[in-house]
Amino acid sequence: MFPLYDTIPSRKKxxxxxxxxxxNVVIFLYQQSLSRVSLLAFLYNYGLIPARFTNPRWEQLWQIRTGIELVTSKFFTFLSHMFLHGGWxxxxxxxxxLAVFGDNVEDxxxxxxxxxxYLAGGIFAALTHFAFNLTSTVPIVGASxxxxxxxxxxxxLFPYSRIISFVPLFFLPFLVAIxxxxxxxxxxxxxxxxxxFDNILRSGVAYWAHAGGFVFGILIGLWKRRSYYRW
Incomplete structure (x- = not known):
């Protein structure tokens, strides 16, 4: 079910x-301009790596093995990771x-x-991922x-909206209002x-970051809805 658009127009741009x-596009285009070694250094410098916090020796061993020094503050990566991406x-x-759901929430x-x-949600999501992957040496990147x-x-905030979604059924495209x-x-x-399941399969997708970010959004949405009705 791939979302195409929703049925609630935003009032403001x-x-x-x-x-x-x-x-995000500009930074990704910059990533594309880098050599393979420079891109690796860039992702490890600005992606979030839990092992940098939980294993003091890992960063030193990484530099010895690769020759790449991680000069970026490890705390800054809780913010910077959400502006990097792993592919087109x-x-x-x-x-x-972001385009489908973001305009109404910004409104x-x-x-x-x-x-x-948005920034706080990304940080909270990263903290959730960190809690479930304390020793991971793989940098997480992405705005998800x-x-x-x-x-x-x-x-x-918009539970009664409809999401017009692309649903492939028996190899035929269908548009469904969900x-x-x-x-x-x-x-x-x-x-x-x-x-x-990913705790076993290790797909590399930060599912717990997605779940943590979603919960954070629910809490902020509830706060916003409550303050709205209070007026």
């Missing part, structure tokens, strides 16, 4: 969503989901609050944790299930 898409499909998929929160919410937070807020609450609940459930 989602300038923050536009800016986030642009900056990774980038396009994330930016598409509800306002530009500045949405920007802060922050975008999961956007989807969590959408789940609370209730947003159902679509997003199923999506979240799949992240949790995949996260449980």
């Amino acid at each position: 989602p300038y923050v969503v536009y800016f986030l898409i642009i900056i 499909s990774h980038l396009i998929g994330n930016m598409w989901f 509800a929160l306002g530009h500045v609050r949405f920007a802060l919410f 944790g922050a975008i999961s937070a956007v989807m969590g807020a959408y789940y609370v 209730p947003a609450a159902f679509y997003l609940f199923v999506w979240f459930l799949m992240q949790v299930i995949n996260g449980l």
Whole structure:
């Protein structure tokens, strides 16, 4: 079920969503310009690596083995990782989901609050991934944790929306209007299930970051909805 668009138009231009898409694309194009060794250094410097926090010797051994020094602050990577991507499909998929769900959430929160919410959601998602992968030496990159937070807020704020989705059935394309609450609940459930199995399969996908970001978005959405009704 791939989302194409939703049925609730935003009242204002989602300038923050536009800016986030642009900056992610620009950084990815920069990644594409790097040599293989430089790209590896870039991803390990700015991607989030749990082992940098839990294994003091790992960073030193990494430098000896590869000759690449990790000069970026390991705490800064909780922020920087969400602006990197591992490939075109990774980038396009994330930016598409951000465009589908982000405009309405930005409309509800306002530009500045949405920007802060997006960054905080990405950090919370990274902390969730960190908690489940304390010794991992693989850098996580991508905006999906922050975008999961956007989807969590959408789940609370726009449950009666419809998500027009592409559903391949018997090799034929179908467009189906799926209730947003159902679509997003199923999506979240799949992240949790995949996260449980991924502890064994080790696919490299940060499913727990997705789940953590989604929960963060729900909490912010509930706060926003409560404050709205209070007025």
